[in-house]
Amino acid sequence: MIPEIPRSLPLQLNGLRKSYGATVAVAGTTLDVEPGTMTVILGAAGAGKTTTLKMIAGLETPDAGQVILAGHDLTAAEPRARNVAMIFDNLALYPDRSGFDNIAYPLKLARRAAPEIEERVRRIAVLLKIPHVLGRLPKTMSGGEKQRVALARALVREPTVFLLDEPLSSLDAMLRIELRAELRRLQREQGHTFVLATPDFQEALAVADRIVMLRAGRVVQIAAPQDLYDAPADIETARFVGAPQINLVDAEWTGGALILAGQSLAPGAFRAPPAPCAFTAGIRPEHLTPCAAGQGDFDATVSDLEPLGHLVAVTVTLSAGTELRLTAPAAGAAGFGIGTTLGIAVGRAGLLAFDPADGRLIPPAA
Numbered sequence: 507m508i509p510e511i512p513r514s515l516p517l518q519l520n521g522l523r524k525s526y527g528a529t530v531a532v533a534g535t536t537l538d539v540e541p542g543t544m545t546v547i548l549g550a551a552g553a554g555k556t557t558t559l560k561m562i563a564g565l566e567t568p569d570a571g572q573v574i575l576a577g578h579d580l581t582a583a584e585p586r587a588r589n590v591a592m593i594f595d596n597l598a599l600y601p602d603r604s605g606f607d608n609i610a611y612p613l614k615l616a617r618r619a620a621p622e623i624e625e626r627v628r629r630i631a632v633l634l635k636i637p638h639v640l641g642r643l644p645k646t647m648s649g650g651e652k653q654r655v656a657l658a659r660a661l662v663r664e665p666t667v668f669l670l671d672e673p674l675s676s677l678d679a680m681l682r683i684e685l686r687a688e689l690r691r692l693q694r695e696q697g698h699t700f701v702l703a704t705p706d707f708q709e710a711l712a713v714a715d716r717i718v719m720l721r722a723g724r725v726v727q728i729a730a731p732q733d734l735y736d737a738p739a740d741i742e743t744a745r746f747v748g749a750p751q752i753n754l755v756d757a758e759w760t761g762g763a764l765i766l767a768g769q770s771l772a773p774g775a776f777r778a779p780p781a782p783c784a785f786t787a788g789i790r791p792e793h794l795t796p797c798a799a800g801q802g803d804f805d806a807t808v809s810d811l812e813p814l815g816h817l818v819a820v821t822v823t824l825s826a827g828t829e830l831r832l833t834a835p836a837a838g839a840a841g842f843g844i845g846t847t848l849g850i851a852v853g854r855a856g857l858l859a860f861d862p863a864d865g866r867l868i869p870p871a872a
Contacts, residue, residue, distance in 0.1 A: 516538060516539055516540055516541055516576070516699075517537075517538075517539040517562065517573075517574070517575055517666075517667050517699065517701070518537070518538050518539070518572070518573075518574040518575075519535050519536060519537040519538075519558075519562070519571065519572070519573060519574075520536055520571055520572040520574065521534050521535070521536055521570060521571040521572070522534065522535040522536070522558065522561055522568050522570075522571035522572070522573065523535075523568055523569045523570040523571050524554075524557050524561060524566060524568050524569055524723075525569055530722075530723050531554045531557040531723050532554040532557050532558055532561070532568075532723045533554075533722070533723040533724045534570075534571070534724070535554075535558060535571070535720075535723075535724075535725055536725070537718060537725070537728070539667070539699060539701060540699075540715075540716075541697075541699050542697040542698070542699055543699060543700070543715040543716065544690065544693050544700045544702065544713055544714055544715050544716075545700065545701045545702070545714065545715065545716050545717075545718065546701075546702045546703070546704060546709075546710040546713065546714035546716070546717050546718065547559075547701065547702070547703040547704075547717075547718045547720055548703075548704060548705070548707060548710040548717050548718065548719050548720065548746075548747075549703075549705065549719065549720035549721055550705055550721070550746070551705060552722075553705075553720040553721055553722065553723065554720055554722070554723040554724075555671070555672075555703035555704075555705075555720060556671050556672075556703060557723075558703070558720070559592060559669045559671050559701065559703055560592075561573060562588075562590060562667070562669055562701070563585055563588065563590050563592045563669055564580070564583060564584060564585035564587075564588050564590075565585060565592075567582075568581060575588060575589070575590070575666055575667065576666060588666075589665050589666045589667075590665050590666060590667045590668070590669055591660035591661075591663055591665040591667075591668050591669065592660075592668075592669040592670075592671065593656055593657060593660050593668070593669070593670045593671065593673050594671050594672075594673075598656070599644040599652060599655060599656060599659075600644075601643065601644050601645060602643070603643070604640065604641055604642060604643060605631075605636065605639040605640045605641065605642055605643075605644075605647070605651075605655050606627055606631075606640040606641065608644070608655055608656075608659055609627045609630065609631065609640075609655060609658045609659045609662055610623050610627050610662070611659060612659065612662065612663045613626065613627070613662060613663070616663075626662050627640070627658075627662060628640075630658045630661050630662050631658060633658075633661075633692065634654045634657060634658050634661075634688075634692070635654070636651060636654045636655060636658065639651050639654075639655060649677050649678075649681065650677065650681045650684070650685060653673065653674065653677065653685060654685075656673075657673070657689070661692075661696075661698075666699065667699045667700075667701060668698055668699065668700045668701070669701050669703075670689075670700060670701070670702040670703065671703050672703060672704055672705070673689075673702070674686055674689075674704075674709065675704070675705075675706070682709075686709055686712055686713055687712075689713065690712070690713045693713075702714075707746060707747045707748070707749075708749075710731065710747075711731045711732075711734075711735065711747070714730075714731050715730070716728060716729070716730060716731075717729060717730070717731055717734050719734065719739070719743055719746075719747075721742065721743075726739050726740065726742075726743055727739035727740075727743055734747055735747055735748065736856075737858070737867060738788075738858070738867060739866065739867055740860065740864075740865045740866050740867060741754065741786065741788070741860050741865040742865065744788050744858065744860070748790060750791045750812075750819045750831045750833065751831070752788050752789065752790055752791075752858075753787075753788070753789040753790075753791065753794070753830045753831060754786055754787070754788055754860075755767045755786070755787045755789065755828060755830070756784070756786065756787070756862075757784070757785055757786065757787035757859070758782075758783070758784045758785070759773075759776075759778050759779050759782055759783055759785065759859070760782050761781075761782040764776055764778075764854075764857075766787055766803075766852065767804075767824055767826060767828040768824075768826050768828075769803065769804045769824075771803050771852065771854075773854065774854040775854040775855040776854040776855075776857050777855070777857070777859075777870035777871075778859075778870060778871055779859050779868045779869075779870065779871065780869075780870075780871040780872075783868070784862065785859040785860060785861065785862060785868060786859075786860040786861075786862045786865075787857055787858070787859065787860075788857070788858035788859075788860055789830070789852065789853075789856070789857055789858075790856055791819065791831050791832045791833045792832075792833050792853075792856075793852065793853035793855075793856035793857065794830060794831075794832035794850055794851070794852060794853070795832070795834075795850070795851040795853065796820065796832060796834050796839075796842070796848045796849070796850060796851075797848070797849040797850070797851055798848075798849050799847045799848060799849050800849055801849040801851075802848075802849030802850045802851040802852075803849075803850060803851055803852045804824060804825075804849075804850055805824075805825070805847055805848065805849055805850070806822035806823060806824050806825075806830065806847070806848055806850050807822060807823050807845060807846070807847055807848075808820060808821070808822055808842050808843065808844055808845060808846045808847075808848060809821050809822060809823045809829070809844065810844070811839070811842060811844065813836065814833070814836075815836070816835065816836055817833045817834065817835060817836055818833065818834055818835075818836050818839040818842070819831055819832075819833055820832050820833070820834055820839065820842055820848075822848060822850060830850070832850070
């Protein structure tokens with residue numbers, strides 16, 4: 507007999523593994539999820555995000571490792587014994603049932619009393635701003651309304667952990683931004699424990715307390731959102747998190763000078779490696795600042811402009827042929843015509859050093 511799981515206690519994954527034939531989907535994931543937090547599993551398609559959630563929910567059996575909820579090893583337990591709620595991108599609403607009946611379904615399965623069902627459904631509908639759809643069928647609802655009904659159906663159960671598998675990916679951009687903010691607000695106000703999987707780094711940065719970077723079934727890095735962006739574990743993570751993409755340039759640290767794309771620069775605030783070495787420099791576009799020719803660290807020629815609204819992404823080419831992308835306020839970029847020569851100032855404090863052999867971040871000297 508599996509003990510009842512108290513609400514809002516931690517989820518732990520210990521060495522979780524899953525393979526399908528010769529394909530390793532999840533390779534030894536170990537993770538502690540704190541109660542009342544939003545943990546985001548971030549990775550490209552095929553990284554193992556959905557498989558991880560399914561093993562937590564009991565929809566897939568791991569080849570090895572443990573799923574522990576509230577201190578109980580539930581690795582082999584049936585899904586109904588785990589007290590978790592999983593929300594998929596496809597929503598899976600019952601088309602012949604009203605919004606009310608879709609939300610109430612798990613309570614009816616649990617044989618809750620009719621007055622309790624009525625009260626809880628109405629309360630969660632108000633919380634999610636969907637009382638107006640309770641009497642309607644899913645085919646009459648907008649995408650955002652369907653998403654809220656699916657979320658309400660999970661929330662009404664009051665599970666220990668919510669598992670969300672790319673829940674907003676099918677929505678248009680504006681609605682996705684609105685609902686992710688709503689989801690974050692709801693999670694914080696109600697103190698729920700959420701584990702959300704997404705391939706969208708912007709979504710991850712916007713909602714997460716902590717991000718688990720997953721690649722080819724392996725955990726690459728676990729960090730707070732800003733730490734993941736400012737100090738990615740390796741080049742691939744640096745490329746994945748950020749738009750426009752990070753610039754990668756051959757560089758060298760001599761111990762006194764910084765050589766970047768063949769140009770010798772004073773180190774300034776550069777967080778230098780512990781010893782002289784050749785490395786791959788990672789420079790976020792916002793850490794390159796355009797200025798008058800001859801006034802920066804080096805000159806470059808504008809080769810492309812991409813308006814981004816309040817910003818412009820500017821591609822420049824150095825004399826040695828190296829291309830860099832930087833961002834600048836749109837209001838100040840009127841004179842950046844193709845072929846224009848600009849000075850480029852490098853923000854030393856934001857410069858990252860990666861080992862060219864394995865791509866790992868080289869920590870700066872203490």
